[in-house]
Amino acid sequence: LAVHSGAGRYGASNEAAYLSLLRCALESTHRVISSASCPPTAAEMAAHLLQSFELSRLTNAGLGANLTEQGRVECEASVACGETHSVSCCGAVRGVRRPSALALRLLQQATRVEEGDANATFAFGRQPPLVVVGDHARQLARDFGLETATDAELDEFQVTDRAQQHWDKWRRRFRGAETEAEGDEERLDTVGAICMDPRGNVAAALSSGGVALKVPGRLGLAGCPRMGCDAANAVDGRGDGNGSRKRKRSSRGQNKAKNAFAVACTGRGEQFVRSNLVGALARRLARSSDVERALRKAVVESTAANGGRGIEGGVLALVAPPPCTTQMRADGDNVRSVELGVAFTTPCMGVGFLHCRADAEPQVQVELLRRPETSQTEGGDQLQLAIHVSLFRLPVLSEGK
Numbered sequence: 001l002a003v004h005s006g007a008g009r010y011g012a013s014n015e016a017a018y019l020s021l022l023r024c025a026l027e028s029t030h031r032v033i034s035s036a037s038c039p040p041t042a043a044e045m046a047a048h049l050l051q052s053f054e055l056s057r058l059t060n061a062g063l064g065a066n067l068t069e070q071g072r073v074e075c076e077a078s079v080a081c082g083e084t085h086s087v088s089c090c091g092a093v094r095g096v097r098r099p100s101a102l103a104l105r106l107l108q109q110a111t112r113v114e115e116g117d118a119n120a121t122f123a124f125g126r127q128p129p130l131v132v133v134g135d136h137a138r139q140l141a142r143d144f145g146l147e148t149a150t151d152a153e154l155d156e157f158q159v160t161d162r163a164q165q166h167w168d169k170w171r172r173r174f175r176g177a178e179t180e181a182e183g184d185e186e187r188l189d190t191v192g193a194i195c196m197d198p199r200g201n202v203a204a205a206l207s208s209g210g211v212a213l214k215v216p217g218r219l220g221l222a223g224c225p226r227m228g229c230d231a232a233n234a235v236d237g238r239g240d241g242n243g244s245r246k247r248k249r250s251s252r253g254q255n256k257a258k259n260a261f262a263v264a265c266t267g268r269g270e271q272f273v274r275s276n277l278v279g280a281l282a283r284r285l286a287r288s289s290d291v292e293r294a295l296r297k298a299v300v301e302s303t304a305a306n307g308g309r310g311i312e313g314g315v316l317a318l319v320a321p322p323p324c325t326t327q328m329r330a331d332g333d334n335v336r337s338v339e340l341g342v343a344f345t346t347p348c349m350g351v352g353f354l355h356c357r358a359d360a361e362p363q364v365q366v367e368l369l370r371r372p373e374t375s376q377t378e379g380g381d382q383l384q385l386a387i388h389v390s391l392f393r394l395p396v397l398s399e400g401k
Helices: 012-035 042-049 099-114 136-143 161-174 269-275 277-287 291-305
Strands: 002-008 075-081 086-093 131-133 191-196 202-208 229-232 260-267 313-320 334-344 348-355 363-370 388-397
Touching: 002 012, 002 260, 002 313, 002 334, 012 042, 012 348, 012 363, 042 075, 042 099, 042 191, 042 202, 075 099, 075 229, 086 099, 086 136, 099 131, 099 136, 099 202, 131 136, 191 229, 191 260, 191 313, 202 229, 202 260, 229 277, 260 269, 260 277, 269 277, 269 291, 277 291, 277 313, 291 313, 291 334, 291 388, 334 348, 348 388, 363 388
Parallel strands: 086 131
Antiparallel strands: 002 191, 002 348, 075 086, 075 202, 191 202, 229 260, 260 313, 313 334, 334 388, 348 363
């Protein structure tokens, strides 16, 4: 399990709180997994990892999210499932307590219909939506049994004093009343999660309130399919990936071995949408065993697609080789190497991960990674931003096929 609390500039007074929140997200999800009679899917795990952030006043997701020009909360979220190759999103959503849960329900509904589950609502070839936006999303969330605001609560729902103060500050700046203070905290904290279950299924999820004073109805990277997060199971070259559905292959090229990967981004949404950084990174991670090189090259490639301007934000990525590369240990356990990579161009980025064996306590690590002065600047263009990459390599147990 891995999470990020966003990339930007963290105020020193909030560091301990961010670290605690990262740990809480990981440990609470692990408890859910451990106590479940039926193991949750990877997509369910990814969405649950975001719950702590969406219910916290600290991050820009759900409660306490950035406010629009009109001073209201509009959230967005997405979930990508590596097993089904599906992605679902919601955007410009008001009055939904947990936007990531709504995105997950959309994905689950579509999967059930695809598998032949009888549903009168989607009879006669009607397609269940994978992306919903705007006012009706609240009614859909209510129909799914999720917590929503009433009409009377809507304008003030999820608005906190901290978010209101942030909104007031930016309003004054736009009016020329003050300039940005040195060391002020930047809120690029779209929150994200990636995970891999024991069967090798991977998933990713994002949740965000968007940029401060955004135009109502605006969608960022968390509300656009495969623009902020993506995931795909491994393919071992002999058919399907570990744990995924059997599919007929239409060409030999599709049977080439591919890594499993999951990606969750954070940063200036328009730059990620314009540059398609996630698409560039996904292509590289599926083939490359060098995660650091894949991250750096994807950022450089996306910078060119962004008009030569450096991408401002960060990426949390997971990559694991196909099941055919699993090694057998002396004690009989199958060990699969998983590599986590974190790349960011901002001053810092909050990340955390948890990994465990069935017979041992979970290992948790949380950090606020800071970009050193020696961070590499790619390309030499004055518009480039320095890139810092941190890598974590983890041997994990995997189930046999």
